[in-house]
Amino acid sequence: MGIIEGEKKAFMTGNEAVAWAALVAGAEIMYGYPITPQNEIMQYWTRLAPKHGRKFLQTEDELSAGFTTIGGVLTGKRAFTATAGPGNVLMQEPMSMAEAMRIPTVVVVQQRGGPSTATVIYSQQEVTLTCFGGNGEGLRVVYSTSSHQELYDYTIKAFNTAWKYRFPTFVLADGYQAKMRESLVLYDPEERGIEMVPTEPFVGKPGMPGEDRPPAHLRNTYNIEEELEEVLKKDIQEYEQMAPEIIEYDEFNTDGADVLVIAHGVVFRSAAMAVRKLADEGLKVGYFRPITLRPFPQEQLRQAAAKAKQLMVVESAYGQLLKLVKDNLYGMDLPIHTHLRPGVGVTPEEVVADLRTVLEGRED
Amino acid sequence: MNPEELPKRVLEAYIGEYASGKSENAVNRALELARLGRKVTLVDLDLVEPCYTLRPLKRKLGEEGVTVLAWDTGEMIGLGETGNILKPEVRFCLRHPGDVILDIGYGSFGAQVLNLVEGAAEEQELKIYAVINIARPMTGTVADIVDHVRSLGRVDGLINNSHLGEDTDLDFIKQGALIVKEAAAILGLPVIATSVMEELAPSLGKTDWYGHPVRVIKRYLPQAFW
Numbered sequence: 001m002g003i004i005e006g007e008k009k010a011f012m013t014g015n016e017a018v019a020w021a022a023l024v025a026g027a028e029i030m031y032g033y034p035i036t037p038q039n040e041i042m043q044y045w046t047r048l049a050p051k052h053g054r055k056f057l058q059t060e061d062e063l064s065a066g067f068t069t070i071g072g073v074l075t076g077k078r079a080f081t082a083t084a085g086p087g088n089v090l091m092q093e094p095m096s097m098a099e100a101m102r103i104p105t106v107v108v109v110q111q112r113g114g115p116s117t118a119t120v121i122y123s124q125q126e127v128t129l130t131c132f133g134g135n136g137e138g139l140r141v142v143y144s145t146s147s148h149q150e151l152y153d154y155t156i157k158a159f160n161t162a163w164k165y166r167f168p169t170f171v172l173a174d175g176y177q178a179k180m181r182e183s184l185v186l187y188d189p190e191e192r193g194i195e196m197v198p199t200e201p202f203v204g205k206p207g208m209p210g211e212d213r214p215p216a217h218l219r220n221t222y223n224i225e226e227e228l229e230e231v232l233k234k235d236i237q238e239y240e241q242m243a244p245e246i247i248e249y250d251e252f253n254t255d256g257a258d259v260l261v262i263a264h265g266v267v268f269r270s271a272a273m274a275v276r277k278l279a280d281e282g283l284k285v286g287y288f289r290p291i292t293l294r295p296f297p298q299e300q301l302r303q304a305a306a307k308a309k310q311l312m313v314v315e316s317a318y319g320q321l322l323k324l325v326k327d328n329l330y331g332m333d334l335p336i337h338t339h340l341r342p343g344v345g346v347t348p349e350e351v352v353a354d355l356r357t358v359l360e361g362r363e364d
Numbered sequence: 365m366n367p368e369e370l371p372k373r374v375l376e377a378y379i380g381e382y383a384s385g386k387s388e389n390a391v392n393r394a395l396e397l398a399r400l401g402r403k404v405t406l407v408d409l410d411l412v413e414p415c416y417t418l419r420p421l422k423r424k425l426g427e428e429g430v431t432v433l434a435w436d437t438g439e440m441i442g443l444g445e446t447g448n449i450l451k452p453e454v455r456f457c458l459r460h461p462g463d464v465i466l467d468i469g470y471g472s473f474g475a476q477v478l479n480l481v482e483g484a485a486e487e488q489e490l491k492i493y494a495v496i497n498i499a500r501p502m503t504g505t506v507a508d509i510v511d512h513v514r515s516l517g518r519v520d521g522l523i524n525n526s527h528l529g530e531d532t533d534l535d536f537i538k539q540g541a542l543i544v545k546e547a548a549a550i551l552g553l554p555v556i557a558t559s560v561m562e563e564l565a566p567s568l569g570k571t572d573w574y575g576h577p578v579r580v581i582k583r584y585l586p587q588a589f590w
Contacts, residue, residue: 007501008501009502009505009531010499010500010501010528011381011383011497011500011527011528011529012383012499012500012501013382016382016501016566018385037415038365040382047502176589179384179415179416179589180589181416181529182529182530183499183528183529183530183531184463186501330577
C-alpha cells in the first residue's frame with residue numbers, strides 16, 4: 001500500500017512539501033544540520049521518518065551532512081540532505097567529491113540572503129554556488145522550483161535524475177518557498193506512473209572483485225594529469241549527452257516580443273504575473289523561464305531570444321542568472337535590461353513598472 | 365455574536381499544529397472582540413518561528429483597537445536562528461485589564477509555553493483552544509487529531525479551521541467540521557467554532573452543518589511574512 005492513497009490535497013509549507021516528497025520517493029535516510037530557512041525539512045522529516053521506517057542523522061555541520069549523505073548513497077541508500085546559505089557553501093566540498101565519484105546525492109537548497117550569514121530570510125544568491133560550486137566543472141543538475149507543487153514534483157524527480165545519470169542533483173528553492181503556505185496535491189509517484197529508479201550499493205557488492213565483477217574503484221584523487229583528464233573527458237561527455245534529456249524550461253508569448261523577460265524560481269511567479277498582465281493589455285511581452293539552471297536550456301533560450309527585440313533579466317541577486325543568460329547567449333546582439341534586487345523579493349508590480357519604462361523607451 | 369454570552373474577561377490561548385492557523389484565528393478573535401468595543405490585548409507567544417507572526421501586523425492591529433504585545437521586527441536579534449527572546453511584558457500579559465488573546469507558536473510543545481506567563485496556571489477563566497486544519501497532513505484524520513491534541517497538554521476545546529488557502533470550498537470545510545466533531549467527541553472536548561474565510565461565510569450563516577458557531581476569518585497573515 002502506498003503512503004498516500006490517490007491524490008490528496010494538502011495545505012502546507014514548502015519545507016514540508018520537500019519532506020513528504022522525499023518520503024513518497026522512497027528516501028531511506030536524511031542527513032542534515034539545522035539552518036534557517038530549511039529547518040522544517042529536517043523537523044518534518046524527523047516526525048514522518050519513524051512512522052515509515054526511515055532514518056535521520058543530525059551531523060555536526062554541513063561538511064559532515066554532505067559526506068554522510070555520500071556515505072549513505074555508497075551503501076545503496078536513497079539518501080538526501082538539505083541546507084541553505086553558508087551551509088550550502090560547506091556543502092560544496094562533499095558535493096565536489098560526489099561529482100568526482102559520480103555519486104547520486106540529492107541536496108535541497110532553500111536560499112537565504114548572502115554573502116555569509118546575511119539574512120535567514122530569502123534570496124536567489126546561491127545560483128552560481130549551486131550550479132558551479134566546488135573545484136570542478138559544475139557537473140551537476142540543478143532544478144529551480146517556483147511553487148510548492150513543483151517542490152514536491154521536482155524533489156521526487158531529483159532522486160530519479162541522480163540515480164539514473166549519477167550526477168549530484170540539487171533542488172534549488174528559497175526562503176519564501178520554504179516558509180510560504182499554499183495548497184498542493186500529494187501523490188505516490190507510482191500512482192502517476194513514475195517509477196523510482198532502483199538504488200544499488202557502490203561498495204560491498206557480492207562476489208570477488210576483479211573476478212566475479214569489476215572492482216568498486218571510486219576515486220577522487222589521481223596521480224597524473226592525463227589520468228584526470230581522461231576521467232573528466234568521459235564525465236563531461238556523458239553530462240553533455242544527458243543534457244538534452246533532462247533540460248526543462250517554460251516560455252510564453254515569445255514570438256516577436258518587444259521584451260522577453262527571463263526569470264527563475266519564485267521570482268518567475270512575479271515575472272509571469274507581470275508579463276501576463278501586460279500581454280492582456282495587448283503589449284508584446286513574453287517570458288522565458290529556465291527550470292534546469294544546470295544544464296541550462298541554451299538552445300531553447302537562444303531560439304526565444306532570436307525572436308525578441310530586447311531582454312529583461314529579473315532576479316533576487318545581483319546578476320547571477322544574468323551571468324548564465326549572457327554566457328548562453330554568447331554572440332547574440334540583444335540589449336539586456338535588468339531588474340536585480342540582491343536578497344530582496346520581487347513583486348509583479350515592480351516588474352510591470354520596469355517593463356512599462358522599457359516598452360515606452362524611457363530607459364537606456 | 366451576542367455580547368451578553370461573553371464572559372467578563374475573554375482569556376483564550378490558541379495552540380496547535382505548525383501552520384494550522386493559530387495566529388490567523390487569534391488575530392480574528394481579537395479583532396472581533398475589539399469591534400464589540402471591548403478592550404483587547406493580543407499576545408505573541410511564538411518563540412520559534414520567524415515568519416508569519418504578529419510582528420508585521422502590530423501597527424495595523426493597533427489602528428483597529430487591539431493592543432499587541434510583540435517585538436518589532438527591527439528589535440529582533442538573531443531572527444530565526446536562535447529562537448526568540450520572550451518580550452518581558454508578555455510574561456505579565458494576563459495582568460492587562462480586559463480580554464487577552466494568546467497566540468502560541470508551534471515549536472513550544474503545545475501549552476507548555478504558558479509556564480512562562482505569570483498566573484496562567486491559576487487563572488480559571490483561561491481557555492486553551494487547539495486549532496485544527498484537516499488539510500495539514502498530520503492532522504488529517506480523526507485518529508491523528510486525537511493523538512495530536514493529546515500531545516499538546518491541557519486543551520479546553522477544538523476549532524475547526526479546515527481550509528486549502530485560496531482553493532477552499534464549503535465541502536472541504538464541512539468535511540473538516542465532521543472530522544473535528546468526531547475527534548472532539550473522543551477527546552471529550554467541545555467544538556468551539558468552525559472558522560470560515562469571509563469569502564465563503566455568507567453561504568453558511570451563524571452555525572455550521574453540525575451546529576458549531578461560525579467564526580468569520582479575514583486573512584491577515586499572508587501580509588505578515590516577516
